[in-house]
Amino acid sequence: MPKELDFSSVELPNAKVHSIHVDGELLCNAYELSEWESDSDRMQLIICDHCGTVHCQSGGWVTFRKGGEAVFVLPLFPEILSNDDWAHSEYEPPHIIRKRGVLIFERDVYAKFRASFSKFPRYESIPPMTYHEALLTFQLEVPVRLLGDAFKSPNDAKRLDLALAASEGNAGCISDFR
Numbered sequence: 001m002p003k004e005l006d007f008s009s010v011e012l013p014n015a016k017v018h019s020i021h022v023d024g025e026l027l028c029n030a031y032e033l034s035e036w037e038s039d040s041d042r043m044q045l046i047i048c049d050h051c052g053t054v055h056c057q058s059g060g061w062v063t064f065r066k067g068g069e070a071v072f073v074l075p076l077f078p079e080i081l082s083n084d085d086w087a088h089s090e091y092e093p094p095h096i097i098r099k100r101g102v103l104i105f106e107r108d109v110y111a112k113f114r115a116s117f118s119k120f121p122r123y124e125s126i127p128p129m130t131y132h133e134a135l136l137t138f139q140l141e142v143p144v145r146l147l148g149d150a151f152k153s154p155n156d157a158k159r160l161d162l163a164l165a166a167s168e169g170n171a172g173c174i175s176d177f178r
Contacts, residue, residue, distance in 0.1 A: 007051055043061070043063070043064075043120070047060070061093060062074060062097065071110040072102050074137065077132075102137050110123060
């Protein structure tokens with residue numbers, strides 16, 4: 001979706017950019033200003049709309065991973081789960097991921113997406129999802145945050161009081177699950 005950003009507050013000319021929406025939700029606010037940082041394996045999708053500078057505004061960061069024949073758009077789990085408050089805030093994912101969860105593109109859909117938006121990483125260069133990332137993705141996707149909030153500390157309280165049954169141990173005893 002084309003739009004124009006007003007950079008007059010920093011005495012720069014306005015910038016004509018495109019935002020990217022997925023099912024009506026904002027994924028990227030200024031595609032032309034976003035860059036895939038291959039050395040750090042990340043991309044800021046929500047850029048400061050007052051100056052167009054990466055890292056000026058906190059949040060909006062993602063990474064890409066392959067799993068099977070799909071591409072996953074993930075939060076930067078190491079940063080948002082760290083005990084460093086600055087890193088946690090700086091590297092928050094875009095609102096669409098907080099609201100709807102991890103984005104998943106089938107390989108052929110990602111190929112079409114990337115054909116329109118070539119700044120996103122090439123499929124061949126996307127690393128496979130690690131087991132730890134898969135576990136955190138599962139935690140993020142579990143309904144009612146039953147396994148805790150993946151956007152908070154690893155010590156976040158689990159919501160196991162909502163569990164009705166367990167294959168081992170007592171579903172009502174949280175110490176059985178640690």
